Amino acid sequence: xxxxxxxxxxxCNLLGKKLSIDEMREALMLAKSELDDVQDKGxxxxxxxxxxxxxxxxxxxxxxxxxxxxxxxxxxxxxxxKSKIKIIVDEKVSKVRPLIxxxxxxxxxxxxxxxxxxxxxxxxxxxxxxxxxxxxxxxxYDLDKVISxxxxxxxxxxxxxxxxxxxxEKMNPKxxxxxxxxxxxxxxxxxDDYPLLIDSNNDVLSMxxxxxxxxxxxxxxxxxxxxxxxxxxxxxxxxxxxxxxxxALAERGGIIEGVEIIYPDxxxxxxxxxxxxxxxxxxxxxxxIDLDNKEILSLLKKSGYEAKIKGNKINVKYPSxxxxxxxERDIIEDIIISYGYNKIEPIPxxxxxxxxxxxxxxxSQNISEILVGLGLQEIMSYILTNKKNVFNKMNIEETRIVxxxxxxxxxxxxxxxxxxxxxxxxxxxxxxxDYPQRIFEIGDCIEIDENLETKSNDIRKLAIAITxxxxxxxxxxxxxxxxxxxxxxxxxxxxTEHTSFxxxxxxxxxxxxxxxxxxxxxxxxxxxxxxxEKPVVALEINLNLIFNKL
Amino acid sequence: MYILTAxxxxxxxEGLPEKKLVETLEKGPMKISELKNKVENFDVAIQWARKKNxxxxxxxxxELLRHWQExxxxxxxxxxxxxxxxxxxxxxxxxxxxxIEEKRETLTKKAEKLKGKEITNLTSELIITKAWKDVFxxxxxxxxxxxxxxxxxxxPYNRFLTDVRRxxxxxxxxxxxxxxxxxxxxxxxxxxxxxxxxxxxxxxxxTLKYPKHGFLSYRKTVEQVKQTHENGWKTGSxxxxxxxxxxxxxxxxxxxxxxxxxxxxxxxxxxIPGKYFAMVRxxxxxxxxATHGVEFNQVEGIVIDxxxxxxxLLGILKMFAKEIAGAEEVKFIPDYYPFTEPSVQLSAKHxxxxxxxxxxxxxxxxxxxxxxxxxxxxxxxxxGIDRLAMFKLGIKDIRYLFTEKLDWLRKTKVI
Numbered sequence: 001x002x003x004x005x006x007x008x009x010x011x012c013n014l015l016g017k018k019l020s021i022d023e024m025r026e027a028l029m030l031a032k033s034e035l036d037d038v039q040d041k042g043x044x045x046x047x048x049x050x051x052x053x054x055x056x057x058x059x060x061x062x063x064x065x066x067x068x069x070x071x072x073x074x075x076x077x078x079x080x081x082k083s084k085i086k087i088i089v090d091e092k093v094s095k096v097r098p099l100i101x102x103x104x105x106x107x108x109x110x111x112x113x114x115x116x117x118x119x120x121x122x123x124x125x126x127x128x129x130x131x132x133x134x135x136x137x138x139x140x141y142d143l144d145k146v147i148s149x150x151x152x153x154x155x156x157x158x159x160x161x162x163x164x165x166x167x168x169e170k171m172n173p174k175x176x177x178x179x180x181x182x183x184x185x186x187x188x189x190x191x192d193d194y195p196l197l198i199d200s201n202n203d204v205l206s207m208x209x210x211x212x213x214x215x216x217x218x219x220x221x222x223x224x225x226x227x228x229x230x231x232x233x234x235x236x237x238x239x240x241x242x243x244x245x246x247x248a249l250a251e252r253g254g255i256i257e258g259v260e261i262i263y264p265d266x267x268x269x270x271x272x273x274x275x276x277x278x279x280x281x282x283x284x285x286x287x288x289i290d291l292d293n294k295e296i297l298s299l300l301k302k303s304g305y306e307a308k309i310k311g312n313k314i315n316v317k318y319p320s321x322x323x324x325x326x327x328e329r330d331i332i333e334d335i336i337i338s339y340g341y342n343k344i345e346p347i348p349x350x351x352x353x354x355x356x357x358x359x360x361x362x363x364s365q366n367i368s369e370i371l372v373g374l375g376l377q378e379i380m381s382y383i384l385t386n387k388k389n390v391f392n393k394m395n396i397e398e399t400r401i402v403x404x405x406x407x408x409x410x411x412x413x414x415x416x417x418x419x420x421x422x423x424x425x426x427x428x429x430x431x432x433x434d435y436p437q438r439i440f441e442i443g444d445c446i447e448i449d450e451n452l453e454t455k456s457n458d459i460r461k462l463a464i465a466i467t468x469x470x471x472x473x474x475x476x477x478x479x480x481x482x483x484x485x486x487x488x489x490x491x492x493x494x495x496t497e498h499t500s501f502x503x504x505x506x507x508x509x510x511x512x513x514x515x516x517x518x519x520x521x522x523x524x525x526x527x528x529x530x531x532x533e534k535p536v537v538a539l540e541i542n543l544n545l546i547f548n549k550l
Numbered sequence: 551m552y553i554l555t556a557x558x559x560x561x562x563x564e565g566l567p568e569k570k571l572v573e574t575l576e577k578g579p580m581k582i583s584e585l586k587n588k589v590e591n592f593d594v595a596i597q598w599a600r601k602k603n604x605x606x607x608x609x610x611x612x613e614l615l616r617h618w619q620e621x622x623x624x625x626x627x628x629x630x631x632x633x634x635x636x637x638x639x640x641x642x643x644x645x646x647x648x649x650i651e652e653k654r655e656t657l658t659k660k661a662e663k664l665k666g667k668e669i670t671n672l673t674s675e676l677i678i679t680k681a682w683k684d685v686f687x688x689x690x691x692x693x694x695x696x697x698x699x700x701x702x703x704x705x706p707y708n709r710f711l712t713d714v715r716r717x718x719x720x721x722x723x724x725x726x727x728x729x730x731x732x733x734x735x736x737x738x739x740x741x742x743x744x745x746x747x748x749x750x751x752x753x754x755x756x757t758l759k760y761p762k763h764g765f766l767s768y769r770k771t772v773e774q775v776k777q778t779h780e781n782g783w784k785t786g787s788x789x790x791x792x793x794x795x796x797x798x799x800x801x802x803x804x805x806x807x808x809x810x811x812x813x814x815x816x817x818x819x820x821x822i823p824g825k826y827f828a829m830v831r832x833x834x835x836x837x838x839x840a841t842h843g844v845e846f847n848q849v850e851g852i853v854i855d856x857x858x859x860x861x862x863l864l865g866i867l868k869m870f871a872k873e874i875a876g877a878e879e880v881k882f883i884p885d886y887y888p889f890t891e892p893s894v895q896l897s898a899k900h901x902x903x904x905x906x907x908x909x910x911x912x913x914x915x916x917x918x919x920x921x922x923x924x925x926x927x928x929x930x931x932x933x934g935i936d937r938l939a940m941f942k943l944g945i946k947d948i949r950y951l952f953t954e955k956l957d958w959l960r961k962t963k964v965i
Contacts, residue, residue, distance in 0.1 A: 029883050053886035131746070236791060287927070288892075288913065289860045327787040329915060333884075333892035336860055341882035341894060348865035349929075351823035351855050355719035358727055365712060372702035377959055380705045380952055382844045383730070383831060402731055404804070405759040408835045412844050415730070415804070430956040434700070437956060444831065446730055448761065454802060455761035456731040 001052055002124045003036060006062040008045035010113040014066035014251065021045075030337060031059050031068040057129040057244045058321040061121040062113070063251035064244070068304075071338060075306040075317055078250050078273040083257035085143075085227070090153035091264045097137075097195040097208060100152050100261060101238040101270040102229035103246045104143055108254035110221050118219065121248055125241050126209075133186055135237040136230050137209025138245065139197070143225035145216035147200040152231075154193040162204035163214040173207055182211045195231060226254070240323035242271045247321045275306070275317040280328035282312055289336055289344070296335065303334040360460055363547050364442045367462060370486050374479055376440045376464060381422040383444060384412040389421040393529040395499045400448045402456055415446040419463035420500070420540050424522070427467055428530045435534065436468035442543065460547070465522075465538040473505050473521055476537040480509065480519055489549060493519065500526050509541065511549060517541035551653035552630050552641070558649030562627045567595035569621070572604050575614040582610055623649070706962045707951045710939045711847060715829055717873060723827040723851055728811035730831065733764045735799040737806055739775055740813040741889040742917040744790040745798050750888075754835050755806045763800045771817050772796065774921035785920045804833035808850030809889065812930060816922040820854050827851035829935075840947040843936075850932040852914070858927040860892060860913070866929060867911055871898035875908055875938060890930055891915050903941050909933045 012018045019027060025035045028049060037048035051059055058064045067076065083104050108114070122138045130136025157174030164171060164180050173194035176183040189209050197205035199216070206212040208231040219226065226249065230241045246256050258269040285296065293309060300307040306317040316331060324330060336344075368378055384404075391398045402415040416422060419441050430437060442462050449457040466475055477493070484491045493507040498518055506520030519539035527536060554562065561567070571589050574580070586592045596612075599605045602621075606613050623644060626636040630650055635641070644650045661681030668686045669676070676682040704712075715725070728736070743750045766772050774783055776796070782789035805811075811828035820826065829849045836842040853866060864882055871877040877898035885895035890912020898908040911931035919928050939951060943962065953959065 032884050032886050034883075055886070055888070135746075234792075287857070287859070326782070326789065327785065327891070327915065327917060329891040329913075336892050337884045341864070341884060344861050344864055344882075346864035346868040346880070346882075347859075347861045348869050349823070349853060349855055349858055349862040351722075351825070351853075353722040353724070353821070353823060353825045355722045355825070356724045357715060357719050358725040360727075361715065361725065368704060372704060375702040377700065377703050377956070378705040378708060379954075379956075379959065380708050381954070382952055384833065384844050400760070402761065403759040405757045406835060408837060426954050426956070429954040433956045434698070438702075439956070444730060450761075453767055454729045454731050454733060454764045456729065456802075458730050 001050060001054065002060050002128050003048060003050050004060055004062075004120055004124060006047050006049060006065070006117070007041075007113050008038075008047050010044075010117075011047065011062050011066060014062055015069060027069045028065070030071060031065045032056065033059065033065060053324070054128060055324040057125045057240065057323075058247070058319075060124040060128075060244075061117050061248045063117060063248040064121075064321075067251055071302050072304040074301045075275060075304060076319055077275065078247055078256060078320070080256050080258045080271060080273050083259060084148060085146075085257070085259045086149040087229075087259060087261045088149050088151050089261060089263045090151060092193070093152055093154040093195055094264070096154045096190075096193045097231050097233065099233060099235060099238055100229055100231045101235070101242040102227065102259040102261065103242055103271045104257040104259060105226040105228065105246055105249045105254040106143070106257060107224065108226060108249055108252055110219065110223055112221065114252055115219065115221060118249070121245065125244060129241060130230075130232070130237060133209040134189060135232050135234060136241045137189075137232065138241065139206045139208060139212055139217060139229050139231075140219055140245075141205055141212065141216045141227040141229075142219055142223045143227040144223075145203070146205060146227050147203070150197055150199050150205065153196050153198065155196050156192070157194065160196065160198075160204065162207075164207075164211045165214050165217055167214060176207065176211060180211060186210050197229065227259075239270070239272070240321070243273060243321045243323075246271050247273065247319070271320075273320045276320060276322065276325070277315065277317050278325055278328070278331060279310075279313050279315045280331050282309070282314060284328050285332050285335065288332055289339070291335070291339070295339075299335045299338045300331075302338040303331075305331070305334070360544075360547055363550070364460060364543065367543065368440075368442055370483060371440045371462075371464070374482060376438045376479075379423075379426055379439050379441050380443065381426065381441060382412070383416055383446070384414070385416045385421065385425075386411055386413050389425060390414060390416060390418070393424070393526065394421055395523060395526050395529070402446050402448065417445050417447050418540060419443055419445060419461050420465070420538055423463050423465040423538060424526070424530045424532065424536065427465060427536065428532055431531075431533060436466060436471075438464075438466045440464045460543040461540060462543050463538065463540040465536055467532070467534045467536045469534060471521070471535045471537045473519075473537060476519055476539055480539055484511075487546070487550070489546065491516075499523065509539070511546065514545060516545045552635065552644075552650045553653045554627060554631055555649055555651055557647075558627055558644070559631075561649060562624070562631060566598070566621065566623060567591040568599040568602065568604060569618050569624075571595040571599050572614060572616075572618040575605065575612060576617075579611045579613040582607070582612060585612055623647075700960050703959070703964065705959060706943050706964075707939055709964070710942055711829060711935070714849060714874065714935060718827045718829075718849070718851070721825070721869070721873060723825045726811045726815045726826045726828040726851075728805065728814050728828065728830065730805055730833075731758070731761075731802050732805040732810050733766065733799065734801045734803055735766055735772070735775070736813050737803060737810045739779065739794075739799045740771070740817065740918070740922060741809055742778065742915055743888045744779055744792065745795055746792075747790065756804045756833055756835050758802050758804070761802055763797070764802050766796065766800050768817055771922060772799075774923075775799075778917050778921045782917070783921060785916045787915075787917045789917070805830065806834055807832055808848040808932065809930065812850060812852045813918075813922065815852070816919065816924050816928065820852075820924065822926050823853075823855040825851065825853050838949065840949070843948050843952065845952070846936055846948075848932060849935045850930070852931075853929040854924065854926050856926045858913070858929055863894065863911060863913060863929045866931060867894070867896040867909055870909055870931070870933060871896060874933065875900050875906070877901065877908070881905070885910055885912070887912055889915055889918050900941070906937065907934060908938075 032053045034050040036050045039046045126133045126138050158172045161170040161172050177187045195208045204213045206217050230238045232238050261268050308315050404413050407413045444458045445461050447457050492510045496508045498506050501520035509517040522536040589595050626640040629636045658679045661679045665684045668688050670688050776794045777783035779790050779794040808828040808830050832848045871880045877900050879899035881897040883895040885893040887893045893912035896909040914928040914930050
């Protein structure tokens with residue numbers, strides 16, 4: 001969900017009319033965007049716009065938003081003029097970052113607003129649509145400083161030197177990776193061989209996907225003609241990206257020119273702004289919203305399509321910057337948006353169904369009723385925790401457990417496989433609160449089970465803990481007895497040793513000779529680990545096993 | 551004066567338990583296990599028979615030493631029943647065996663000692679003997695506030711979730727579930743979110759260090775999903791146009807949204823018409839602050855019927871606004887979800903909170919439903935339940951939903 005900033009005045013200019021902030025807020029809905037914030041800036045306002053559609057990079061600029069809000073009068077067509085600019089793609093780069101798509105844009109008047117939108121769009125497309133420059137890296141250059149033909153090749157780390165953007169010293173690729181802020185940020189995208197764009201004058205344009213040169217890769221309000229390129233691995237990303245960029249510039253009055261790209265094995269000209277085509281069954285639309293044909297055609301026009309009815313179908317043409325349309329539903333949505341969601345009467349479907357809760361949930365609720373009756377306070381804690389809590393602080397050996405790879409915080413790095421650590425953690429946060437403290441939790445734990453399709457098993461467990469100046473085993477065994485008595489289940493306790501509990505004060509709980517849990521007084525060493533100062537008696541039961549016995 | 555207890559009266563009538571034991575042994579020695587089944591109150595019987603040297607236990611066999619003769623206890627029980635107090639030694643035995651108890655007249659004597667005194671505790675004796683008439687019951691400071699006690703209580707957020715769950719059942723929804731550790735297939739691929747595409751990073755998700763991959767069953771579904779991603783299969787879509795990787799799809803991850811449960815349910819089979827919901831814990835790698843927790847609960851669901859329309863979708867949302875948030879006024883805003891088209895956001899005017907983004911919804915893309923074997927339209931919705939919970943509980947920080955503050959849990963109102 002990219003958030004972009006645009007000037008309020010600039011957006012009004014692009015729209016061709018002045019909208020109040022409230023009108024703007026309403027209008028932005030047509031572009032699946034939300035006005036997040038408005039800040040004053042001199043005699044202008046900066047609008048922070050949250051764009052919800054991750055598959056519509058054409059909406060990530062003031063130009064694109066304005067184009068969408070204007071709700072075009074039919075299809076917007078863009079022309080591509082011919083140019084003499086050529087790019088020669090060197091065989092060497094084919095194993096590094098093989099593909100490139102480019103365009104030239106002439107006669108564009110770049111003011112501060114245009115400049116900031118170009119930079120912002122380039123960033124958002126490369127970051128969000130281009131997966132942090134991996135799939136799409138974009139360069140925009142001063143065309144007047146570039147001499148065609150341009151070569152797209154690759155070099156070794158010390159093969160060439162140029163001044164990177166915003167720097168004054170020449171550096172080689174290796175130095176850029178090591179010292180330039182952008183070099184460090186995107187270093188993981190390159191290795192040993194560095195992609196390079198270099199013109200006939202041997203002036204470096206850029207080192208994609210890392211950095212432009214300071215010479216031609218810097219655009220200012222004095223720049224009049226632009227050269228734009230995208231590099232990556234897949235035309236599925238590159239062609240939409242270049243189209244989005246150049247059509248946004250065309251909205252500013254730029255004239256788009258095609259560039260010939262000569263690959264070792266083929267030639268092509270980009271950008272290709274020929275309108276795309278699709279077709280939609282009228283019936284498919286009518287199933288979702290009942291509109292007559294005339295209305296459908298007028299709404300399609302309003303949504304920027306060129307449409308013709310042919311039999312039971314409607315054939316449409318739509319702009320090349322739209323890369324999100326792959327099914328008739330995508331067109332249907334545009335029609336409904338143009339119609340206006342709030343003009344449609346909400347009618348709940350008249351279908352009779354019988355609701356039902358999950359049995360384990362009902363069981364859990366019944367259990368909590370018993371426990372509340374026993375005077376216990378329910379708590380709810382996170383399923384995520386860490387190994388220190390689950391194992392070390394409980395004085396038990398580490399076992400296999402579900403572990404997160406891309407952790408945000410070491411505190412939340414594994415999924416709990418039992419509840420007692422969370423209970424002790426809770427008590428340790430409440431040392432100065434009135435005693436006795438009697439708590440319980442019913443929650444899911446995850447155990448490794450190699451035989452299951454997800455290699456893991458969610459197990460609903462129950463834990464109870466009581467702490468006070470003096471507590472004893474019998475307090476908890478009485479609760480356990482009441483618990484099973486109320487469920488009508490017979491159980492047995494068998495003495496056991498468990499390093500979390502005091503020796504001789506711990507038992508396993510058996511129902512039908514099946515081990516369903518553990519009960520005992522917490523070992524003082526464990527209490528020390530949690531910095532608890534009063535004794536704790538506790539139990540933990542596997543509720544899935546109990547549930548299956550009822 | 552003494553009277554017989556119920557047990558005393560029974561033995562007077564039927565004989566002491568040890569007498570029965572002796573009588574049973576008249577036929578010859580017997581195993582303990584066998585005797586146990588034949589003699590009532592066996593534990594009491596054997597204890598007294600041994601004490602009185604009537605029997606001997608050797609290697610698990612019980613042998614008779616002496617025949618039964620009328621005992622002192624039986625004689626004494628008979629006397630007491632007739633109103634005669636027997637001698638002190640036998641009285642002690644009978645009291646110990648709880649066969650007799652002191653009679654009320656004695657209680658009266660004790661109560662008499664209290665006559666005219668000021669009494670704090672009204673005792674059972676005072677009530678039975680009516681001696682309360684002759685004592686003064688001390689007056690209390692009845693206006694003093696009671697001592698604080700903490701009753702057993704549900705966790706307020708969990709209780710709220712139970713209420714919402716019940717509400718959804720009332721509205722005719724069946725609860726769905728699914729595993730917390732899920733395969734990317736059900737979290738993404740089955741929802742038509744392409745691999746290695748920005749649409750997949752629509753939500754940030756956790757990856758696992760261990761375990762890494764699951765096994766993909768549902769072979770037919772898997773094949774259809776693969777085809778749909780690659781070329782659109784029979785869904786009328788162009789597809790995403792890339793080579794789909796099963797290995798990637800079998801990768802395990804913590805469930806990032808409840809929609810994974812809907813995908814599983816559709817593949818398992820659904821009733822048509824049908825209404826389903828899931829209320830499940832979800833995980834996304836957010837930095838924790840007042841508006842982002844480590845984990846959160848999502849309430850999501852689906853409605854399936856042959857002739858569902860966009861108007862029905864809005865109708866369901868309006869119903870939720872009223873039933874779950876008490877909001878009469880609603881607004882529908884175009885929205886984006888990778889798996890629904892058309893998509894809509896429900897904005898509702900909560901009676902106290904004002905306009906809130908209450909739910910996201912849409913009609914599932916056909917690229918999602920058809921490969922899962924469903925040809926009828928499926929409306930999908932999700933409610934931002936945590937925000938409603940926060941409002942209901944009067945809290946501004948989302949971390950309170952899973953609070954570790956016992957005093958807060960104790961003092962929050964039960965609503």
